[in-house]
Amino acid sequence: MDKKRDDDRRGGIVLTEEQKRRRRARSLAIALVLGGLVLLFYIITIVRLGPNVLTRPL
Template sequence: MLESPEAARARRGRNIALALGLGLFVVLVFVVTLVRLGANVAARPF
């Protein structure tokens, strides 16, 4: 089944938006992890 160009364009737009959202979520989790680990490392007695 062949889809219309409008449907293909809409699907591509949704895929790009989903990829950007997922990428932002990964970056957010990475930054939060670095901040939390950094705070624990700085408070560690030597």
């Protein structure tokens, strides 16, 4: 409540509950997509390297 009053006093943008809910859902979706991309790039790298990754000179 105090924060809302502070925002009001400063003339800042105050999000409604619905806007907050949607922002949370967007943030979650972006996190899932980024996590999925990390996993995808990891798997693609392993597949592209193939069995040669195990026979490389050490």
